[in-house]
Amino acid sequence: MTTIVVGVDGSEGARAALAWACAEARRDSDAKIVAVSAWLSPFTASSPWVVGYDVPIDLSGETVAALKESVAAVAAERFGDLEIAQRVVCGSAAGALIAEGSAADILVVGSRGLGGFKGLLLGSVSHQVVTHAPCPTVIVPRAVGAWAAKRVGPGSIVVGVDGSSNSIAALQWAARRADGADTIVHAVYVWRFPAVAVAPPPIGAWADPASASADAAMEALASFIAAAELPRDVRVVPTIREGSPTKVLLDEGQQADLLVVGARGHEGFVGLLLGSVATAVTHHAQCPVAVIPEK
Secondary structure (H helix, E strand, O other): OEEEEEEOOOOHHHHHHHHHHHHHHHHOOOEEEEEEEEEOOOOEEEOOOOOOOEEEOOOHHHHHHHHHHHHHHHHOOOOOOOOEEEEEEEOOHHHHHHHHHHHOOEEEEEOOOOOOOOOOOOOHHHHHHHHHOOOOEEEEOHHHHHHHHHOOOOOEEEEEOOOOHHHHHHHHHHHHHHOOOOOEEEEEEEEOOOOOOOOOOOOOOOOOHHHHHHHHHHHHHHHHHHHHOOOOOOEEEEEEEEOOHHHHHHHHHOOOOEEEEEOOOOOOOOOOOOOHHHHHHHHHOOOOEEEEOOO
C-alpha cells in the first residue's frame, strides 16, 4: 500500500495539495491518504498549579476542526468516495511532516501556506520539507487545484536526467507512477555546447560541432535510460535540449502534469542537501514538482 501524507493548514495551497493527493490515490487503488495538521501555540497561559510557570495554550481542538473542514471541502470536489485519515500533532509543521515522512511513500505539500511572507514563491515549511524529507516530496502550486479535481491521473511526466544516480532514481520513480496508466514519461537531458565531449572529425572532413554534440547527448541519454531498467510497458520519450537545465526543465514542465527531479545532480557543492536546479524548479514551476531524495 502506498502511503501519501499531505500537509494541511487551511490555506488554498494546502487544499490544492490535498486535491492532488486525492487524484493520485484515485489512480492508485492501493494508496492511503493521511492528512496531517500541526499546531504550535504562539501564546502561553499562567499555570493554575505552579506560580510563575507558563504552559502553552492547547489549540488541538481548533486544529482538528479546521482539518475536518479542509478535508470536507476537498472531498466535495469529486473525492467523496475516498477515505482520508486525519492526524493532528503538536509541534512545528515542517518537523511534523518530516517525521511523518519516515513512514510515508510520498509527502505532499502546497507551495505556499498560511505563514511567512506573501512575496516568497515557496513557503518556509515547503522548503524545509523538500530539503529534509526522507521520502519523495511533491510540491503543488495553488493554481493546479482545479486541475487536480478534474484529472484521474497524469498524462505527461517530465523527468530531468543528467546521468547521476539520483536522476536515475528520479526516472525510475516517474516510471512507477506511470506504470499501468496512459502516461508518457519525457526523459529530458540538457547539454551545453561544448560541454559534451565529441571526437574530432577526420582530417580534411567538415563536421558541425553542435550537431555532433547533440548526437553525443542523445547517446548519453539512451545509456542513462537503459541503466534505469524501466518496465517495458512504460512509454519513455528521450528529449535533449541545449541550454540551462533550470530553464529547459521549467519550459518542458509548462505542458506537463508532473515534473520530477533528483534532489542532487552532478552540479553544485556536494555538501548541499538540495541542488541548485531542484531548488529553482520547486520555486518557479507552474506544475506539481516531485523531488526524489538522494539515497
